[in-house]
Amino acid sequence: MAILRVKDVSKRFGGLKALTDVNLSVEENSVHAIIGPNGAGKSTLLNCLVGKLMPDTGSVLFDNNSVLGLEPFQINQMGISRVFQTPEIFGELTVMENMLIPIFAMRDGAFRMHAYETIANEKVVVEQAEAMLEEMNMADKREMHAASLSRGDKRRLEIGMCLSQNPRLLLLDEPTAGMARADTNNTIDLLKQIKEERDITIAIIEHDMHVVFSLAERITVLAQGTPLVEDTPENIRGNPKVREAYLGEAA
Amino acid sequence: MLGLNKKDTSLLIIVALLTLLAPFILNPFPEGSAMAQFNAGYPDLMQRFVIFGIFAIGFNILFGLTGYLSFGHAAFLGVGSYSAVWMFKLLSYNVIPAIALSVVVAGLFSLLIGFVSLRRSGIYFSILTLAFAQMSFALAYSVLSNPKFNLTNGETGLQVYADDPQILQGANAPDLPHLFGLPMRATYTMDVGAWSFDFNAGYYLCAVIMMVVFYLAIRIFRSPFGMMLRAVKSNQQRMNYTGLNSKPYTLAAFVISGMYAGLAGGLMAAMDPLAGAERMQWTASGEVVLMTILGGTGTLIGPVLGAGFIKYFENIFSKINDNVLHSWFAFLPDGLEDAVVFLIHPFIGKGWHLTLGILFMLVVIYLPGGLVEGGQRLLNWFKRKKTGADDAPSGKTEPAE
Ligand SMILES: Nc1ncnc2c1ncn2[C@@H]1O[C@H](COP(=O)(O)OP(=O)(O)OP(=O)(O)O)[C@@H](O)[C@H]1O
Ligand SMILES: [Mg+2]
Numbered sequence: 001m002a003i004l005r006v007k008d009v010s011k012r013f014g015g016l017k018a019l020t021d022v023n024l025s026v027e028e029n030s031v032h033a034i035i036g037p038n039g040a041g042k043s044t045l046l047n048c049l050v051g052k053l054m055p056d057t058g059s060v061l062f063d064n065n066s067v068l069g070l071e072p073f074q075i076n077q078m079g080i081s082r083v084f085q086t087p088e089i090f091g092e093l094t095v096m097e098n099m100l101i102p103i104f105a106m107r108d109g110a111f112r113m114h115a116y117e118t119i120a121n122e123k124v125v126v127e128q129a130e131a132m133l134e135e136m137n138m139a140d141k142r143e144m145h146a147a148s149l150s151r152g153d154k155r156r157l158e159i160g161m162c163l164s165q166n167p168r169l170l171l172l173d174e175p176t177a178g179m180a181r182a183d184t185n186n187t188i189d190l191l192k193q194i195k196e197e198r199d200i201t202i203a204i205i206e207h208d209m210h211v212v213f214s215l216a217e218r219i220t221v222l223a224q225g226t227p228l229v230e231d232t233p234e235n236i237r238g239n240p241k242v243r244e245a246y247l248g249e250a251a
Numbered sequence: 252m253l254g255l256n257k258k259d260t261s262l263l264i265i266v267a268l269l270t271l272l273a274p275f276i277l278n279p280f281p282e283g284s285a286m287a288q289f290n291a292g293y294p295d296l297m298q299r300f301v302i303f304g305i306f307a308i309g310f311n312i313l314f315g316l317t318g319y320l321s322f323g324h325a326a327f328l329g330v331g332s333y334s335a336v337w338m339f340k341l342l343s344y345n346v347i348p349a350i351a352l353s354v355v356v357a358g359l360f361s362l363l364i365g366f367v368s369l370r371r372s373g374i375y376f377s378i379l380t381l382a383f384a385q386m387s388f389a390l391a392y393s394v395l396s397n398p399k400f401n402l403t404n405g406e407t408g409l410q411v412y413a414d415d416p417q418i419l420q421g422a423n424a425p426d427l428p429h430l431f432g433l434p435m436r437a438t439y440t441m442d443v444g445a446w447s448f449d450f451n452a453g454y455y456l457c458a459v460i461m462m463v464v465f466y467l468a469i470r471i472f473r474s475p476f477g478m479m480l481r482a483v484k485s486n487q488q489r490m491n492y493t494g495l496n497s498k499p500y501t502l503a504a505f506v507i508s509g510m511y512a513g514l515a516g517g518l519m520a521a522m523d524p525l526a527g528a529e530r531m532q533w534t535a536s537g538e539v540v541l542m543t544i545l546g547g548t549g550t551l552i553g554p555v556l557g558a559g560f561i562k563y564f565e566n567i568f569s570k571i572n573d574n575v576l577h578s579w580f581a582f583l584p585d586g587l588e589d590a591v592v593f594l595i596h597p598f599i600g601k602g603w604h605l606t607l608g609i610l611f612m613l614v615v616i617y618l619p620g621g622l623v624e625g626g627q628r629l630l631n632w633f634k635r636k637k638t639g640a641d642d643a644p645s646g647k648t649e650p651a652e
Contacts, residue, residue, distance in 0.1 A: 050492065076494035090485040101482055102493045104475050110496035113503055115476040118254055122475065165494065
């Protein structure tokens with residue numbers, strides 16, 4: 001069953017057609033990669049899924065419910081979490097606090113005026129946050145300010161924050177862009193491990209073919225705002241159209 | 252204690268001791284001595300210390316935690332004062348209903364202004380709050396003061412007249428603000444040798460209220476709600492993509508800080524039953540910004556220190572005049588004495604703003620964490636001297652000390 005369905009989505013920026021009639025289905029519990037040359041419209045597509053942009057036409061269904069017109073926080077509550085190209089974390093807060101916030105958000109919803117409680121007394125939430133930090137191998141960094149983490153650790157923390165909410169769909173926009181090889185491999189391993197341990201669907205935008213072919217079960221190639229092909233990694237590798245539009249350019 | 256951790260409890264106890272013993276601490280110099288003019292322990296000024304402390308504590312909940320810089324908080328202060336005086340006029344001179352109403356009205360007023368202003372962030376938010384405050388000032392100064400509908404009594408300021416209803420004012424109750432019969436002006440003066448200490452009922456009322464709202468501020472700082480407010484400041488994008496709606500959080504912080512401001516305004520009127528529009532002017536809004544930054548934005552005790560510092564300057568430094576200077580430097584040869592007085596002259600008396608401005612710049616440039624950071628550095632420096640340089644604690648400041 002497809003957990004995410006994108007139907008005939010188009011988006012213009014002034015005269016520029018960023019997306020034209022995009023159709024896409026992401027199967028539940030799969031890892032689906034979206035690739036394409038610079039400016040193909042990958043980030044635009046992703047922004048249309050999470051409430052940052054409103055498509056001009058078309059529909060986006062998550063678990064058969066439309067997400068169009070909803071605020072990002074509402075879409076998150078439906079079970080979609082997003083990892084950004086540059087890690088978006090709470091830099092001035094500690095690693096532990098970064099982990100507490102999404103768990104509080106899960107428990108209390110979009111807003112709660114819990115102004116007279118003390119964080120230390122919220123034992124269940126604190127335990128969940130500690131367990132998640134443990135799972136991310138970051139327990140020793142819990143009192144550090146998130147801004148002082150290394151790039152790889154920031155990414156790890158951000159993914160952990162998303163996972164702590166048990167999302168059904170995890171969206172990643174170029175999660176390894178600008179990373180050193182070692183950090184990239186760590187991220188691949190982390191995502192593989194996540195996939196093994198949970199029922200989760202992952203949609204990933206990526207330039208790094210090493211990452212794509214290590215993780216993806218299906219690949220959609222986007223070029224000039226339209227999907228060119230959608231297939232398994234093996235077939236994509238051999239597809240001449242893809243080579244021409246993308247791989248040839250990249251090589 | 253009281254649901255606080257050890258560090259916060261000691262901070263609360265220190266603040267409690269300092270405020271309760273303020274009449275002693277602020278009057279260290281014997282009456283009549285040359286230094287006596289530096290004494291700040293007279294009721295009027297002590298009241299102002301804690302009232303502006305309350306104002307700044309509340310402002311810091313908005314600015315320190317969420318990073319939203321309001322330039323219009325004096326409007327809530329003014330609204331609080333007007334509400335309190337109206338209570339005096341209609342009900343009685345008892346300060347309790349007056350203070351209660353000032354908090355409620357300021358809360359409602361800040362809900363309205365916050366709802367509109369928080370549609371924008373950054374500089375646009377600041378400008379919107381400034382515009383609202385200036386509108387409120389204009390309303391209070393002229394629009395809402397006409398023979399048909401006189402809410403604010405314009406230029407003269409709102410005050411209690413003999414023909415006001417005061418329906419609950421008892422026959423024997425004091426004819427000025429009081430707490431169940433205890434006049435706010437009641438002062439007991441204790442003379443110890445050459446020293447003299449004033450214990451004023453109004454000051455102690457303000458001091459107790461300040462301790463309560465300071466305690467509430469600590470609770471807010473340490474609560475999940477407080478953490479969410481810091482998350483607003485840190486990264487709203489991440490917040491929204493984490494399933495949190497940042498708008499009600501900022502609005503709640505705005506209203507809370509508006510209520511603190513209203514409380515401060517109500518207390519001002521309770522100490523002196525008069526409310527004027529100038530209390531709402533933008534300079535007053537700017538002052539609380541200065542207090543917070545000077546003391547240490549986002550720290551618990553900083554705003555109180557900043558408020559005390561600025562009020563001390565305003566009231567003490569401004570009283571030093573050339574005659575005083577001449578008496579200090581009389582030991583110098585005549586020509587040199589005149590030169591020194593001439594050099595210092597611009598910085599004293601009416602020039603206290605100049606001194607404060609320079610100090611403010613120095614603090615912002617060299618101590619971005621305000622007086623609190625200064626205190627921490629001093630403390631670390633002493634510790635290092637005591638224990639030797641090898642196991643010196645790191646100079647890192649904690650955000651919510
Ligand atoms: N907010 C915007 N306003 C105007 N044009 C935009 C906006 N966002 C994207 N574009 C344009 O739309 C096109 C698609 O951009 P998009 O960022 O989706 O590409 P991409 O596939 O993510 O590229 P990259 O691989 O470089 O990240 C580009 O030409 C881009 O300049
Ligand atoms: Mg992109």
